[in-house]
Amino acid sequence: MASFTLQGIPVSRGIAIGRAHVLHPAALDVEHFLVAQEQVEAEVLRLQEAIAQVNRDLQTLWSELPQDAPTELGAFIDVHALILADPMISEAPLDIIRTRHYNAEWALATQVEELSAQFDEIEDEYLRERKADIQQVAERILKVLTGTVHQVVRSEGIDERTANMIVVARDISPADMMQLRDDAFTGFVTDEGGQNSHTAIVSRSLGIPAVVGMGNASHLIAQDDWLIIDSDAGVVIVAPDNAVLEQYRDKQAKLARQKKKLARLRKTPAVTQDGVEITLLANIELPEDTAHALDAGASGVGLFRSEFLFMERSGQEHRLPTEEEQFEAYRQAVQGMKGRPVTIRTLDVGADKPLDSSDHNILNPAMGLRAIRYCLSEPQLFMTQLRAILRASAFGKVKILIPMLAHYHEIEQTLAMLEQAKAELTAEGMKFDPQVPVGAMIEVPAAALSLPMFVRKLDFLSVGTNDLIQYTLAIDRADHEVAHLYDDLHPAIIQLMHSIISTAVKADIPVSICGGMAGDIRLTRLLIAMGFRELSMPAALMPEIKQAILNTQLDLLQPHLKKILRSFDPQSIRETLTAMEQAGVVMH
Incomplete structure (x- = not known):
């Protein structure tokens, strides 16, 4: 082609x-993974046995039909048995397993999707409706597959x-x-x-x-x-x-060589040429990500997105993790960082991170019941998480980060629930850090514009730039039709960021950035010139950011920063940013 x-x-x-x-x-509605070459025939056998079981089930249904049952029922079972025996179901998915190494569920779902698309093209309405029969037969097979005790080990x-x-x-x-x-x-x-x-x-x-x-x-x-x-x-x-x-x-190959070279900086502190140290932290989704964070030289975890512990369970009968399950995950992350601090963000669901598809049934989820709003509306769920995080704090340095705070009463309610969790654990003889720091994610313009309210009540701040930009510019960041309008160099964003760090420095309260701007190497020198001293990012981006910091002379950036802060012309801001990048570089 x-x-x-x-x-x-x-x-x-x-x-x-x-x-x-x-x-x-x-194909996304079922588990999908690759099987190793030596496991292919075992996976083929899994699907064959599931098809055979469904065939036996259909035969049993047919034989047990009562005498007065409508004739359509028997015909319906016969149609399903014929579909089951057709090579499009009984053989084609086996070929997909052998050629693409898909697991049985994924292979079957892929084949059914292709068949469904073909049926959609049929003009005859009756034949077109037979698509539903094929999908029903596939669902029967999938139920047998997912109920099978034997599970194939994933290829490593x-x-x-x-x-x-x-x-x-x-x-x-x-x-x-x-x-x-x-x-x-x-x-x-x-x-x-x-x-x-x-x-x-x-x-x-x-x-x-x-x-x-x-x-x-x-x-x-x-x-x-x-x-x-x-x-x-x-x-x-x-x-x-x-x-x-x-x-x-x-x-x-060239990029791989550069990556290998940057990996040598793992143990080197991120210090500018004029001696200013920048703390680089890692964003993680699951406890096992701590290994990658340490390999990249992270000084700690600046953002543990706890919601992925909940999403991983989507579709299970009891999908909300228990206190014990959450505690084990948080403890694993804390111990995995070997004494370095771990900032755990409380459950942040809603918008483009629903716990299940029913969460989409609102007009604008980004503006709806999400993050701390959701947690405060589900106090039992929130209390379970707070208890689990507190218990994990007995095993290392833990900080609690609250997302989407915007109102004084939300801060009050959150802190009251935390005190209640502490009281419960104390009564139960459970160990925890009574002085565990609590911080706010600054990601709503209302929070950015009323920081004094936050600094009086909380121990630290973390700027979530992704949502801050989304809400400030009134752009749904998950909508590809307006994604081009999302601009981290919009004058309003720069002014807000500068205001946040200025207020935090005056109040002597620690502030970090854990959003996308922290990991964007184009913006590294702008952020540290503003005064940010903690950046949290995906571990994979850390070596390149560290190299940029090591080659930076901070005092050379100030004239360019002043020019950017005075400008409201996006093109001028970009040109000055380019000049700032060149001015701040000191190769050693």
Whole structure:
């Protein structure tokens, strides 16, 4: 096929080269992972046995039909038995397992999605409706598969097949992205999403090249097409010729060498040329991410997104994690950081991070019941989490971060519930740090404009730039149609950021940045020139940011900062930022 190029929004760094694995929406409703070559036939057998079981179930249903049952019931069972025996169900998914190494559930869902699309094209209404029968038969098989006691062990090795997979989808939810993190996917391409959608944030935290907001890429790209993702440029090249492939393989190898070189800075403190130390912290989603944080040289965890512990359980009968389960996860993270501080953000759900699909049933979830609003409306859930975090504080340095605070009564209620949790644990003889610091995420303009209210009540502040920009500019960051308007260099954002750090410095209260701006190397010198001394980011971005800090002379940046703060012309701000980048660099 002829090569063509698609343009989207770059959301992470690097180059990925591999074959397309197109995920249709239905394929995301089941667990999906790759099986190793030696496990393929065992996975084929799993599906064959599930189909055989469903066939036996149908035969039992038919034989047990009462004498006075409507004849349509028997016919209905016969139709399902015929569908089950058809090669499109009984054989095609087996071929998908053997050729693509998909697990049984994923292979079946993929085949059914393709069949459903074919049925949608049929003009005859009766035949078109038979799509529902196929889906019902597939659901029966999936129920048997998911109820099977034997579970195939996921492949931990990476062979030629699994080393070059690129996921192409309409969209991938944060929970689905977390599910994919364990597999050998080297890149992500989605039709929807923006620079700071949560899918983008998670891809950056995994250090995987990704391009989002591509419109209809999932329809233009075919299964197994060769792809190149240039996530610096926001470009996806489909079916590249050999010359282009070799050119990008050379770029990929060069980036790998640079990454290896930067890794040597792991134990080097992030200190500017004129002796100002900047604390670099890691953003994590799950307790096991602490290993990556330490490998990158993080001084601690600046943001533990606890909601992923809840999302991981989506679809389970009792999906809300218990206090004990949460405690174990927080304790694991705290101990994993070996004495370094861990900032745990309380549950931040709503908007583009629903706990389940029913959470979407409101007009504008970004403005609705989310984050601290949700927690205060569910006091039992919130109390369970507060108790678990407090208990984990007995095992190391823990800080509690409250998202989306905007009102005085929210601060009061939160602190009152925390005191109640402490009293309960004390009565039960449980150990915890009674002086555990409590901080506010500054991500609502109302909070940024009323900081004195926060600094009197709380111990530290953390600026969540993603939502702060979203709310200040009235742009839904998950909506790809307005994603181009999201601008971290908008004059209003710069003024707000400068106001926050100025107020915090005067009040002598620690303030960090844990949003996307902290990990954007274009903005590193601007932020530290403003006065920010703590930056929290995905561990994968830390070495490059550290190198920029090590090569910076802070006092050379001040004239450019003053010019940026006086300007309300976006183009002028960008030009001055470029001049600032060049002025502050001192190579050693």
